Amino acid sequence: MLGLVAGSEPYPGAAVLATAGALAMGVGMVRLVAPDAVRRLVLAAHPEVVGSSEPSGRVQAWAAGPGIADDAGQRRALAVALESGLPAVVDASALDALPELLDRLAGEHVVITPHAGELERLLEGPSREAIEAEPVRWAREASAQLGVTVLLKGPATVCAAPDGTAWVQGEGHPYLATAGSGDTLTGILGALLATARGLRPVEAAALAAFVHGSAGRMAAESGPFGAGALAPAVREALSRLGSAEPPRRPGQG
Ligand SMILES: NC(=O)C1=CN([C@@H]2O[C@H](COP(=O)(O)OP(=O)(O)OC[C@H]3O[C@@H](n4cnc5c(N)ncnc54)[C@H](O)[C@@H]3O)[C@@H](O)[C@H]2O)[C@@H](O)CC1
Numbered sequence: 001m002l003g004l005v006a007g008s009e010p011y012p013g014a015a016v017l018a019t020a021g022a023l024a025m026g027v028g029m030v031r032l033v034a035p036d037a038v039r040r041l042v043l044a045a046h047p048e049v050v051g052s053s054e055p056s057g058r059v060q061a062w063a064a065g066p067g068i069a070d071d072a073g074q075r076r077a078l079a080v081a082l083e084s085g086l087p088a089v090v091d092a093s094a095l096d097a098l099p100e101l102l103d104r105l106a107g108e109h110v111v112i113t114p115h116a117g118e119l120e121r122l123l124e125g126p127s128r129e130a131i132e133a134e135p136v137r138w139a140r141e142a143s144a145q146l147g148v149t150v151l152l153k154g155p156a157t158v159c160a161a162p163d164g165t166a167w168v169q170g171e172g173h174p175y176l177a178t179a180g181s182g183d184t185l186t187g188i189l190g191a192l193l194a195t196a197r198g199l200r201p202v203e204a205a206a207l208a209a210f211v212h213g214s215a216g217r218m219a220a221e222s223g224p225f226g227a228g229a230l231a232p233a234v235r236e237a238l239s240r241l242g243s244a245e246p247p248r249r250p251g252q253g
């Protein structure tokens with residue numbers, strides 16, 4: 001089960017896309033914390049989702065940030081997510097709340113997923129251009145400095161752990177640079193953290209980037225695409241990679 005904190009009045013679609021990414025990975029259930037209007041939209045597309053305006057119920061991992069704005073229930077859910085000690089993806093607007101939470105709650109189980117513009121804001125040192133020029137250096141530096149796992153997005157995606165371990169993947173396609181693509185990636189990674197036992201968070205992040213990139217390449221075979229095409233392509237990518245089976249869920253033999 002994945003706890004997802006996503007969507008707001010200005011950005012309701014981000015919650016739909018993150019949910020679609022998670023469901024395409026075979027996560028058992030998505031518990032969505034979002035305002036009423038967002039939940040209605042997500043449920044219309046994905047009736048299997050269980051939604052609430054406040055955090056509630058048991059989950060195995062959290063993913064927070066795509067499209068969130070200033071909602072009290074979602075703020076509480078982000079705090080619950082980080083205080084739980086469970087694996088957690090912190091993305092997009094949730095990154096803004098991170099500095100004040102990190103002192104107490106850092107750890108390699110927290111995976112942040114910034115693009116270069118967001119990492120520039122978090123590091124208060126290198127410019128966006130400097131980060132784009134040396135993504136491996138700055139992903140590692142950020143991971144060591146903040147004490148969390150980092151997935152740095154860009155033409156190549158770099159995943160780094162605080163101990164210096166780093167994975168780089170360039171499996172993607174330039175068409176992946178489209179609105180909502182990162183929201184879908186957050187759903188994919190959240191689902192992996194919730195279901196894939198025995199993987200380090202940095203390995204789950206690298207695998208998520210690989211699946212997202214493979215789905216992007218596959219979707220690009222028939223031309224430019226919007227992020228809504230990614231979740232169906234994830235299912236096809238998993239099937240072509242020879243693992244049509246969903247990841248095993250806790251409690252399943
Ligand atoms: N359909 C939707 O509902 C969508 C919602 N989205 C949400 O919109 C919110 C704001 O996201 P934005 O991306 O607009 O703004 P950001 O706050 O992420 O962008 C801030 C700065 O980063 C730079 N930047 C943006 N994308 C970059 C990239 N890929 N690499 C390097 N620098 C980059 C921008 O030029 C800007 O200076 C997020 O919560 C996000 O999840 C977006 O993902 C787009 C789609």
Ligand SMILES: Nc1ncnc2c1ncn2[C@@H]1O[C@H](COP(=O)(O)OP(=O)(O)O)[C@@H](O)[C@H]1O
Nearest residue numbers: 153154155172173174176177179180181182183
């Ligand atoms: N030139 C590129 N080639 C391949 N992948 C890219 C390229 N540019 C961006 N990406 C990928 O596209 C995704 C964009 O995510 P993000 O920046 O969060 O956008 P959004 O907020 O619009 O969803 C990331 O996974 C990133 O790695």
